[in-house]
Amino acid sequence: MLSSVLLLLLISGAQASYYGVVFSYSVGDLQSGRYQKTEDYRVSFSSCEEFDSFFCGGNCSGMPVYLIDESRGEWCQKVHIGSGSSSLNTFNSMVSAGNWTENINGIVSSTFGLHLDLRNRSDINKPGSSPQTTIIPLVRVPSNCQRNINLLVSDPDGDDIRCRYAADPECNICTPPSVLSLSSSCSLSFSPTNSSNEGPYAVQMVVEDFPRQTITLTNSSGGQEVKTTSDAISKIPIQFVFRVDPAAPSCTEGEYLPRFLPPTPEHGAQISTNDSETLEIIVRAEATQAETTEILISGPAGVTKSLSGSGNFTLTWTPIASDRGLNKTLCFVVQANSSGSVYQSDLRCILMTAVSHPSTTTPPLTTTNQPTTTTPLASSIQNSTPVPGPNYVLALNTKISTSLSLETDSATITNLIKEELIRRGMSPDITLKLLSGGAVQVTTAAP
Structure with a gap:
């Protein structure tokens, strides 16, 4: 029912x-x-x-x-x-x-x-x-x-x-x-x-x-x-x-129509947080010919907003139990006023995910030692505890599948791979480089 x-x-x-x-x-x-x-x-x-x-x-x-x-x-x-x-x-x-x-x-x-x-x-x-x-x-x-x-x-x-x-x-x-x-x-x-x-x-x-x-x-x-x-x-x-x-007197963004400024997340950005923590998102906008007065939102339960000076807003999200593992959409606009008229920025939306461990971004990514397909919401990597001792990886043959683009998202892919390798016991000082054909080169300081 x-x-x-x-x-x-x-x-x-x-x-x-x-x-x-x-x-x-x-x-x-x-x-x-x-x-x-x-x-x-x-x-x-x-x-x-x-x-x-x-x-x-x-x-x-x-x-x-x-x-x-x-x-x-x-x-x-x-x-x-x-x-x-x-x-x-x-x-x-x-x-x-x-x-x-x-x-x-x-x-x-x-x-x-x-x-x-x-x-x-x-x-x-x-x-x-x-x-x-x-x-x-x-x-x-x-x-x-x-x-x-x-x-x-x-x-x-x-x-x-x-x-x-x-x-x-x-x-x-x-x-x-x-x-x-x-x-x-x-x-x-x-x-x-x-x-x-x-x-x-x-x-x-x-x-x-x-x-x-x-x-x-x-x-x-x-x-x-x-x-x-x-x-x-x-x-x-x-x-x-x-x-x-x-x-409007002008359609140029940043005059009457509010324009978003860094560090506001881009439209479509994917942000993750630990499911027991509160996520904070900074939104900045300007309208030189109007007064930015408020931010209007639609998102998951638990999102709050605050104003800290003209055009400076903070959104916070405390996930609830039903949010865990899901991509939750948060949309917002900034409004400005001038001579009794109201002007809205573009609608900007991002995806937020509450996961069991913190990360800056969580696009779909899976890693296994066998060919695999993309998992839409969560990694298929199995949790494991590295065996302590002076072990060294000389070669690793792994297949990685993701919906991200090697052309536009190479930095995100590199960071995600590095986080996983460190979690599995490799030294935090490793550096990664994406090579032609999708190969990954991993180097670390000599012991």
Whole structure:
């Protein structure tokens, strides 16, 4: 069954100013004959009180509900983290979450579909997880500025991810925003438009994952279905508000539109932390013709933010138990004000992972002494304790597989290999060099 909160949504008739939804689920290990499933169910309304009324009858104190962020009475995003076990079956549901906030494309009643496929996959020998992503409830751009919104979507199973606009019956009225174009790679593009198109639009999207090879899905009664690379497995909704604001005096980033500065992580950066520690991320931005006032975020539960001077922000994340081992998406924008007008930076998103040992970056990487395939979320290296003594490695023949590029990510690959070799007993003063053909040269000081 779906979570009790999901069932509550299906029967609730509460009216609220709805700002969107992002839903995802992940599947853990087999326990007592059933796989553990975690649902990340985030919904946005015009106030936190509306969320509480809609989800919990006004009191969410006894439920795993977390505040993600809110924007000065404009919107509030909260998330319900549901956990439990599930049988090997599929689940489909259509959900209504009240009325959309007023929008130009004329969408009144909110509707979105959920399709969970928890059948056993032949390629990974367990049920798969859905794509993982998030977005802030309100993205805004000046009407005269070209802007791209690049969603960051990851998939724990390494599937092919594709985005599209929702279609009947996945929405009540399915009119997409006339000012936005959406690519299958989950990038939204806005081109300058005239003032008659200014205002808010409801964005209703669906993200699907497709296997990269033909697989067989098996349900709890033994029934099977074959999925090819053209067949979607799961479907999750992404809905938010896109607002076209009046024209800005300049579209140059760093003047009115905030521009990110170092050490702000780049879009798509992957950062890991020990699952028992708090991760700190520094964000800096400038707008020379406006005042940078706040940072707005959407990410996993446990992210907090603070301001330390104009354009200087600190984000901290304390992972919760259900975060362990998963790539969690954190998205943020910086807002600036000038003469009563509000300007947003580009949407920037990163991946954060809580692992059992600290590391600066954790892209997919596996190392074995036999040919292997890439593991999407975690290393397949087995823990081992080096035998003490004056042992010296004269030669090592190892195959390494990773989704990183040797051309653009050579430094990251080198650091990851070095960390693993040191962990296995080699001297910390070793130096590594990537050679042509993908070979690695390792040297160390003479004993």
